[in-house]
Each structure stands twice: as C-alpha cells, then as structure tokens.
Amino acid sequence: MANITLNNANKAKNDEFYTQIADVEKECKHYKEHFKGKTIFCNCDDPEQSAFWRYFHLNFELLGVKKLISTHFVYKDLYQAGDTYKMEYNGGADSDYTAGAKTTLKENGDFRSAECVELLKEADIVVTNPPFSLFREYVAQLMKYEKKFLIIGNKNALTYKEIFKFIKNDEIWTGYRGFSGGMWFITQHEVATTKIVDDKKLANVPSIWFTNMDIAKRHENLILYKTYTAREYPRYDNYDAINVDKTAEIPMDYDDIMGVPVTFLDKYNPDQFEIIGSMASTTIDEYSKGYPFIGGERKYARILIKRKSV
Ligand SMILES: C[S@@+](CC[C@H](N)C(=O)[O-])C[C@H]1O[C@@H](n2cnc3c(N)ncnc32)[C@H](O)[C@@H]1O
Secondary structure, three states: OHHHHHHHHHHHHHHOOEOOHHHHHHHHHHHHHHHOOOEEEEOOOOOOOOHHHHHHHHOHHHHOOOEEEEEEOOOHHHHOOOOOEEEEEOOOOOOOOOOOEEEEOOOOOOOOOHHHHHHHHHOOEEEEOOOHHHHHHHHHHHHHOOOEEEEEEEHHHHHOHHHHHHHHOOOOEEOOOOOOOOEEEEOOOOOOOEEEEOOEEEEEEOEEEEEOOOOHHHHOOOOOOEOOOOOOOOEOOOOOOEEOOOHHHOEOOOOOOEEEEHHHHHHOOOOOEEEEEEEOOOOEOOOEEOOOEEOOEEOOOEEEEEEOOO
C-alpha cells in the first residue's frame, strides 16, 4: 500500500499542471464549427478548477454547444475520501460557471472507469489536457470509441510508437499552436522552468495540441525555395533517405524520401507530403527506422517524408 501511494504521489506530481483559459481560448477558436450542436466532454477536469469547463460553460450559447460534461478524478489512495463527481450543463446560465447538475460518481472519476466510459460514449468531442503519464492509454481509448478530440500532450508523444502510427496514417494531427516555446501551466510543484504571474506559479512544459478535427492549417502548402544538391543534403548511413536540417529547407525538387525535423509536423499538409516513418528512437520496425546516422555520427531525431506528386 505504501508503494502504491508513493507511485501515485509521483504520478500526481507529474500530472497536476492546469491549463490557462487564455491557451484554451487561443486554440479552441479555430474549431468553432466543430463544436456546434455537440456534446463536449472534459474527462480529466475538476469543474471548480478547469479552464476547459469554464471556457465551454461561459461560451455555451455562443458556440452553440448542445451539452457540456466534466468528470472530476481523485486519487483514492492519496486522499481516501471519494469526493468524485460529474457535472452536466445544458445551458441557461452561461455566465455562472458553477451552474450545472452535480452527481456523485461511484468510482473515482478515472477516464477508464465504466461510468466515465459511458459518458464518453454519449459525448461527441473530448477536449482537455489529460495526464501526460497516461497519454498513450488515453489516446488509445479515444480512438477505440471513435471520438473527435482536441487534447494537449507532450511534444515527445509525437514519436511514441503508439501515437506515431496515427500521425503517419493521418488519423491524428497537431493543432494550431506552434511547436516552439512550450506552454505555461499553473502548478504547485517545483519544476525546472517556472515564473510567477498574478500570484500563480506557472511551469513551462514542451506541449502541443493533438486533434482529429479538420482545421484549415493542415491544408496550407509549405512554400519551398531550396533546390537539391548532394553536398547540402547528405544521405543517411542506415536508411535510404537524405537529411534535411530545417523544415524551411526541404528541397522543392527532390522526389524521394527525406528525413526532416520532428517540428515539420507543425507544417504538415497531407496533400503536399506523405509521412513514411520516423528515425527518432533505437527501435526498428514497420514505421521506426532507428536513429539517423551520417558518417558514423548520430543525428537528431527525424520524420521521414516524401513529396506527393501534384
Ligand atoms: C495535466 S492535468 C490537467 C488538468 C485539467 N484538465 C487542466 O487542463 O487544467 C491532468 C489531470 O488529470 C487528472 N488525472 C490523473 N489521472 C487520471 C485518470 N486516470 N482519469 C482521469 N483524470 C486523471 C489529474 O488529477 C490532473 O488533474
């Protein structure tokens, strides 16, 4: 029991980063059409604290949302008391974000629990910042129940085996917010990069949005200006592709496989390029081709892409 509690305490520490409402607004404004007439579920969100609950509640009528649901998770063995509940809001008092029907949950509000899965089935779209420690499982569940979603995850998750397969197959893509700079979350914890704003401690975490809702951004062509030369774009020792160091320097006249920085995914348009695989770990399998090497030297992680013929 002591070990379980310690493990959960560590997980809790890593997972308790709260999203700022300004970040929710900046991303969600690009998905307005998707939210219209839909049931939105925030399944890792204490309604008393969550910026997601607040944003959709305050803008319920404006966005034309049909229903808003939020479930509050507690680590039972940490806090003992089972103070878990769901909140459901159907409109009528948008400006009072405490308004809604509160019902106690039988289980602990875990997104995997039977009662939360029933709510997931009822929902059309899931929007939240889930626990980073359970990201793979979290995404697998959304995909299993064929839900639309807009969620925050660590940048590194892009190359997780379990996530990359969906990116490669154009089933998941990244949101509007650019990759640089990380996002600032409200936290109580001591972490590397923090700042205090309005008496709140904010921690910087390299995070991005993941979604499967179509957005205009992913149909914008990347404008290219470089041409291929063998000298500027060396080949890998361990995979038949050329290396490109900057997304902006993808050669416009090269038709075979190229290794590009992972940040390319921020600019990825599936009509312009095809994703072939990744070179971002030691794994070698169907999609992953091991880390890239040139002249015996290991290079940065890369995504393998190929231009589509127009
Ligand atoms: C990164 S925080 C984000 C909280 C909130 N969604 C937000 O954006 O401010 C992840 C939250 O997920 C909760 N959580 C952890 N494990 C969970 C689980 N198995 N099911 C549901 N929520 C969980 C944590 O308590 C934590 O509050």
